[in-house]
Amino acid sequence: MSPTVKLILLLGMSAVSAFMSCGPDAGPVERLNVTESIQRLPGIDPDYSDTVIPPNIAPMNFRIDEPGLRYVAHVHPADGNGMVISAGDGRICFPVSPWKRLLNGNRGRAIYIDIYAEYEKNRWRRFEPVSIRIAPDSIDTFLAYRLIEPQYKYYHQMGLYQRNLENFSETCFLHNRVTGDNCMNCHTFYQNRARNMIFHMRSGAASGTMLIRDGQIKKINTATDFNRAGAYAFWHPDGKRIVFSVNKLKQFFHATGESRDVLDMGSDLILYDIRSNTVTTDPGISDPERLETFPSWSPDGRYLYFCSAAEFESFFTDKGDLLYDDIRYDLMRVPYDAETGIFGPRETVISSEETGQSILMPRISPDGKYLMFCMCRYGNFPVYRPDSDLYVLDLAGGRYFDPGINSDVSADSYHSWSGNSRWVVFSSKRDNGLCARPYISYLDRDGRFHKPFVVPQKDPEFYTTFLKTYNVPEFSRDPVPFRWQNLVRAAFDNERMLNAKPDTGVQTGRVPDKTPAEEEWKQKPPR
Amino acid sequence: MHSQEGVSRQQRNGVWNFIPLAVFIFIVLYTWLRIDPGLIHQFQDPLFLLDSVFFRSGLHYPGGLADYAAAFLSQFLVIPWLGAFIITILSILLYLLTSRLIGLLSGTKNRALYACIPVMCLPVLYGRYDHSLAVDLGLLLTLFVFILFIRYRPRSMVIRLLLYLAAVCVLYLAAAGHMLLFAVLTGLYDALHSKQAAALRLLSVFFTVLIAMIIPFLSVQLLFMIPVKQAFLYTLPFSGTCRPPCVPWLLYGFFPLLVILVSPYVTGPVREGWKRMVPAGICVLLVMLGTLAEISFDRKTNKMMRMDRYACRGQWAEIVDMAEKTFVPEVWFTYFTNRALYHTGRLPEDMFRYAQVWGTDGLFLPEEYTYRWPMLRSDLLLELGYVNESQHMACEGLSQMGEKPRILRRLAVIHLLKGEKQAAMTALLKLRKTLFHKNWANKFIGAAESDSLLQKDPELKRIRTVMPRSDFILVPEKPLMDMENLLKNRDNRMAFEYLMTGCLLEGDLDSFIGHIQKINSLNYPAIPRHFEEAMILYMMLSGQKRLDLPGRQTDPRTVERYQELRSILARHGGRKEAARKELSGNHRDTFWYYLLYIKPVISDE
Structure with a gap:
């Protein structure tokens, strides 16, 4: 068959398919001639069965993975009619308004999706109903992430995006084609509010840390005479200072399995004071004999949690071989007094010796009850570790546990809490092992996590061919407030860039006396 | 006497009318046999997907529709004769539109010769291999809209400006920077051909320019997240890669010049003199452009893509034959030669018959190829069984060049070899939406589902047998160490020969x-x-x-x-x-x- 004929046929088929799929009401399901009842759940993709979803989530469109000529899905509450969707190609797409009404009317209750497949002309199969529970708690409206190709060494195009979770609207709030093709990442919001955020850009004239505070944009160079520019960041709850890690990372490659890996050759933490434009640090968070990274404040701002391992050089053998797979990080914390700016002594919260794994990316729920973190066999880059899983530390009880939301073989890594502490979004490669997708899980009031679901897309087959990875998913309650044009202007305006000043006490080695503070922290038992 | 002159002019015109035919014959033969559109395809590797998402992606930036149409047409360049046919059709369309434009502007019927000038620029542009069909499509659309605009030109200035605004918006969305050409032509036409009062003409020109300047600016402010330079110039071929750089200027300068020269302001005697001089001059120009096409022809890229295509098809003897007949002082030339020598069983026998002036880079390619030509490195690494590094290079290609069929095919194969079926399916399902890779994708999807891939493809079966079984860490600056590690894992003849010849080269x-x-x-x-x-x-x-x-x-x-x-x-x-x-x-x-x-x-x- 010639390519032209193929094209015409394919276009025709596409048109027919588009007409058939995602159609509205196909009429009452009672009219269907159901001749078989299948005693199992139907195959659907994405698999939304038995999930708990927010009442304000966009329609959970899916594709029916069962043989058939036509399909019908009847979604309804336990005691209501709901709506009926038909599809010629198995793609079930719910209209937005009825979907919203259905969810809002059934908060805290389950809805069911009865699926029918026409396996022969006018002969239908019915499957066990798919059950989805609607949580009483809403989810933050927006999800911000970076979209990149599965990346190795070089990059070209990347962008920071924002998805409205209540519908399918996705906007790119900054793309590197307008910032000189540089690298951009680590967007960090202050308490789930995009009005205050920071992110970094690296390489080229636009490189620096962009600080957006109450809608005002400033470019900061956080590098000083004694530290590199900051990387992983976390806002202090007072909104006046930000803790950064400063890392010296190096990528390397394996011959089998996941190719990519990362070495942390030197990491410390620094504290940037927005008001005074000053960078400071403390031996407790930048011990020359330790690596410190992934900082995270407790919601009351009294503790700084971070991950720490022995210094890089200590992992070399006498023969000069690097035991890279022995590098494991402990979860640690230091007390902090925001009024005096004094750090207390560090303490180990969970030891890698105890877990046998490297503990990374701690994030505490805004209500202060749980700390979620990643654990993988070794190293500091969980997204490249297929064995990376998420764990949760009950801060009141002091025990950590597997929340039961991990995949068996692929990396589950970067995570973020919703403002109400009820939802967690995390990057998971469970779909194909290659590209991370944003998965969301519900934490109920009994402290149980529920089966995660992938962020729904208008086209239920969207993820099957999407070759970009969702990087650093972060919830926010409001949209990113700036116009990209203003941000680009600020990014290239290096004359107005703020060069952070080093804390002279640290620079000259006159680290503030710790003794009184240490005594003070000893008197206050850790939470 | 009068009648004799008429006959003579007719005869001359008849001769001139054969010139376009000669030009088209030249274009079809030159593009087919010299440039080889298949090599343009090899260089650009266009991806066109038959789905609405791909179409919508063309609406996300000005010029996206031209890119979309170009992506559709470009995939047919893979068949050289068909590619030459497509380029010739575009040339004929350009000729017809130019001819029509000359007719509308000047009323002359002897326009065949003039209309050949822009057409003859095309072989020069295509001879660079990176020339996008989007440029030609943008130009054709611009000329078409301009002809419509002057053919059905309303008398009222307000209506004209409104129509102009609509035309500019459509052109901008479809072909981005080509809108500027349209604006220049319209401005010149209003200034030089309009019969309105001078003040009105000036006003018209002012608004024409103003609108053309404002639209890209507004598009950046309100619609598209693109750099200002891209907003104004995207799809225009002035990026500086064209050699000689005057050719795009000649192509795009021809039309404004035409509007100026046929205007009533160019006085009669000059025009008469011009008329006498022009036919011979144009013939010289056409010959010069034909010669320029050959002089500026990118021989290196031609040879590189030819070797690459042979390598992709496993035609190793042809590469060795090329290496026998010619030499290009580029590392890729030695790289292809060595690869071909390995596959013909001659690497450790005959490699020093060929210039080995690049050391081990001639075997493995230098690091800069990781971002310049990652798929060349990926090809070799896959043959060596070093699938992780091959994947690495393919992913570098994905980052640098975006989704290309060759990259997607490579990723699919690698993931299948590694037993990562779901990852392979992501690429395969995408390829299934193409015209030319659909069958390949279906074959691999079927093989993946039935786990019969290795039975169906002996080369993949061989690669599976030499893939490393145990892990080691890549040492990028020491490829011979990687070969040693590959050999530690398996009896890998290719790794052995590359290691041993690498030792010899060092x-x-x-x-x-x-x-x-x-x-x-x-x-x-x-x-x-x-x-x-x-x-x-x-x-x-x-x-x-x-x-x-x-x-x-x-x-x-x-x-x-x-x-x-x-x-x-x-x-x-x-x-x-x-x-x-x-x-x-x-x-x-x-x-x-x-x-x-x-x-x-x-x-x-």
């Missing part, structure tokens, strides 16, 4: 001898010639009488050649430069010659 005889024992487990019928040469040299330098390779003997002819080389050197008192001329006769294709004369130069550089 002049590292100790490492070479350290690995020579492996030759026994790899079933070589005899010791390859270059290996013998290295062994003999090692024995001479180390004072060893023999090397212990059970069951194998050095070919006496190689020993003889070595004795001859030594005696030539001795005749020249051991002065190697003095002996060079004589040695280059019989010994130029030996490892010894390489070590004496080529290697020191490489090392110095």
